[in-house]
Amino acid sequence: MTTDVPTESRPAIEPPHPPSAFGRARGVAARALLPGWSALVILFLFTPIFFLVAMSFNDFKTIFKWTKFSTKWWGKMFDNQTLVDSVVTSLEVAVISTAIALVLGTLAGIALARKPGKWTVGFVGLVLLILVTPEIVDGAGQLSWFVRLGGPFRVGLTPIVLVHTVFSSAVVTLIVRARLAGLDARLEEAAADLFAPPTRAFFQITLPLVMPAVLSGGLLAFTLSLDNVVATSFVSPAGKTTFPNYVFGLSGGVIRPEVASMSTVVIGLTLVSVMIVAVVLRRGGQSGTEIAATFTGN
Amino acid sequence: MSGQRGSVEIVDVTKRFGSMVAVDKLSLEITPGEFLSLLGPSGCGKTTTLRMLAGFDQPDEGFIRISGDYVQGMPPYKRDVNTVFQQYALFPHMTVAENVAYGLRQKRVPRSEISGRVAEALDMVKMTKLASRKPRQMSGGQQQRVAVARALVNRPSVLLLDEPLGALDRKLREEMQIELKLLQNQLGITFVFVTHDQEEAMGMSDRIAIMLDGHIEQLANPESVYERPASAFVAGFIGRNNFWRGISTGTGVQASDGTIFVSSSPEERVAKGDAALAAIRPECIHLSAADPGSTTNMISGTVAGVSHYGDVLQYVIRTAERDVISLLPRQGALRLAPGDSVWCHWDASEVYQFSADQADLVIHDPAEDAVTS
Numbered sequence: 001m002t003t004d005v006p007t008e009s010r011p012a013i014e015p016p017h018p019p020s021a022f023g024r025a026r027g028v029a030a031r032a033l034l035p036g037w038s039a040l041v042i043l044f045l046f047t048p049i050f051f052l053v054a055m056s057f058n059d060f061k062t063i064f065k066w067t068k069f070s071t072k073w074w075g076k077m078f079d080n081q082t083l084v085d086s087v088v089t090s091l092e093v094a095v096i097s098t099a100i101a102l103v104l105g106t107l108a109g110i111a112l113a114r115k116p117g118k119w120t121v122g123f124v125g126l127v128l129l130i131l132v133t134p135e136i137v138d139g140a141g142q143l144s145w146f147v148r149l150g151g152p153f154r155v156g157l158t159p160i161v162l163v164h165t166v167f168s169s170a171v172v173t174l175i176v177r178a179r180l181a182g183l184d185a186r187l188e189e190a191a192a193d194l195f196a197p198p199t200r201a202f203f204q205i206t207l208p209l210v211m212p213a214v215l216s217g218g219l220l221a222f223t224l225s226l227d228n229v230v231a232t233s234f235v236s237p238a239g240k241t242t243f244p245n246y247v248f249g250l251s252g253g254v255i256r257p258e259v260a261s262m263s264t265v266v267i268g269l270t271l272v273s274v275m276i277v278a279v280v281l282r283r284g285g286q287s288g289t290e291i292a293a294t295f296t297g298n
Numbered sequence: 299m300s301g302q303r304g305s306v307e308i309v310d311v312t313k314r315f316g317s318m319v320a321v322d323k324l325s326l327e328i329t330p331g332e333f334l335s336l337l338g339p340s341g342c343g344k345t346t347t348l349r350m351l352a353g354f355d356q357p358d359e360g361f362i363r364i365s366g367d368y369v370q371g372m373p374p375y376k377r378d379v380n381t382v383f384q385q386y387a388l389f390p391h392m393t394v395a396e397n398v399a400y401g402l403r404q405k406r407v408p409r410s411e412i413s414g415r416v417a418e419a420l421d422m423v424k425m426t427k428l429a430s431r432k433p434r435q436m437s438g439g440q441q442q443r444v445a446v447a448r449a450l451v452n453r454p455s456v457l458l459l460d461e462p463l464g465a466l467d468r469k470l471r472e473e474m475q476i477e478l479k480l481l482q483n484q485l486g487i488t489f490v491f492v493t494h495d496q497e498e499a500m501g502m503s504d505r506i507a508i509m510l511d512g513h514i515e516q517l518a519n520p521e522s523v524y525e526r527p528a529s530a531f532v533a534g535f536i537g538r539n540n541f542w543r544g545i546s547t548g549t550g551v552q553a554s555d556g557t558i559f560v561s562s563s564p565e566e567r568v569a570k571g572d573a574a575l576a577a578i579r580p581e582c583i584h585l586s587a588a589d590p591g592s593t594t595n596m597i598s599g600t601v602a603g604v605s606h607y608g609d610v611l612q613y614v615i616r617t618a619e620r621d622v623i624s625l626l627p628r629q630g631a632l633r634l635a636p637g638d639s640v641w642c643h644w645d646a647s648e649v650y651q652f653s654a655d656q657a658d659l660v661i662h663d664p665a666e667d668a669v670t671s
Contacts, residue, residue: 186384186387187390189352189387190387190388190389191389192353192373192375193375193379193381194375194401194448194452195452208391
């Protein structure tokens, strides 16, 4: 009702004080220090990588002592058959496990977002359990299970792919679910309303809309697979070694610059795959911020 | 009649969600080409009713016929109806033209025909220029127009609209109301329009179904629901009303504050001696600065507030038990200042009486508002 409510007396807004000399000095210092601090953090994060890349151009026979510039190890890295094999194994495992994880994780993520119910709580719990289980426990468990199963589970890529697929699926599931939960469920109803049967609505509406999440989930799965050591070392059958496990095996002794060269190649591969995903997302009309958000799984 | 294209028949439909009854034995017949609004507060079942017409929800009991066909269990994509969604639900990864073409593509309409019909539909909503935009590059009002085009391009037998104007600002909403009504006149398609905004429903509809708790309180044209509300709830929901609690006197109501309401057309459904409500619309409350010298159909008070709404003046008159709202045309209105004594009076023909069943729905005590959100 419009009755004579007494107007509340508001405290007068105080005029802004001119900043004190100390305040001004603090402002100047902050503006000067922030870039410096940022540079330090970036240095801290990336120096080791730069160091490794630099050492691939070292003339000496280990990466522990710099003598002079040389590209000879870049030529020699392909002579080391074990090293080359390990990279091939790593890439094969990463591609296969990522492909399986994308199918399983996308379907699970869509189910979680679109058919919520009591089951979702338990299922998400299981997925998180996969991610928080210490890898060493995971690896030991998988090994004893594969030994029990025997046969194909002890040879070739199968055991490594399976181990990687388990955590990759969990990652993709959570990312796809997060993306779809943020999308209006009415879009799928709108497709149905416009005469699209469920399968067509899935391929024309749902899948394109979750594609950024699928891509970023795939990228994350790929890189997680590429640098997994602990679980892989448990289940790797005789004669199959992944690149990180090969390098890790050397760490007690001499690491030659050819390993640094190959590491640089792998870093390059990772960067290229990130760029491919970014380009695909950009083609799909996503802005830079959206692409960044996608990479962080939002 | 009921078998014609564009007709809708809802017969004894009940829909439950768990233990909650969303729609309770609702029956409703809509004639082809009609503009019918489902109007009611949130939770009254209007959106559920619309969703059952679209096929997103299936009735637990009863049946629905659209254009004479039973649609039990028929999925949305097989129904000859289209929906304009709340918040539009445009496909964000498609352009405006692709959005509008979507339904036609699903129906495998020849490509040559699609482009013509899309252009025609966009022209109809004045969005031709933006055909290659993506939804996020458009304002809410523009998205709204595209959503209408995307539905109408399919030439559905019935167009379902789920609070389509709710997200627009007032001016745009009023413009769209006029345009939607014109479109509907021009196309002759049945419109079922869900809204909680009574002005929207009053302004556009041929008939309004006012819903409460899963059933229809009144189904009538805008004039009737305003002039002959079937219940206190309708009287309070459509337009505004001043309500008094009291006892039926047979010829009217004796209010608890002593005011005596005498009606020229006594309500027969409220027995003499029963608890009753009397209601007078604000625009029917006349004011005079002097005692009109009557003992019935009047109440005295003092002016508590004045508001200017352009063409009308609103007075809030404080009386013994309650505040009374009076709306007067600005021209020739009595000019009063807060604190002035005043007498409110009204004609016997303007007195409504209702049973007291819905008293708590229409007389609000702010202290007793249920916390729902």
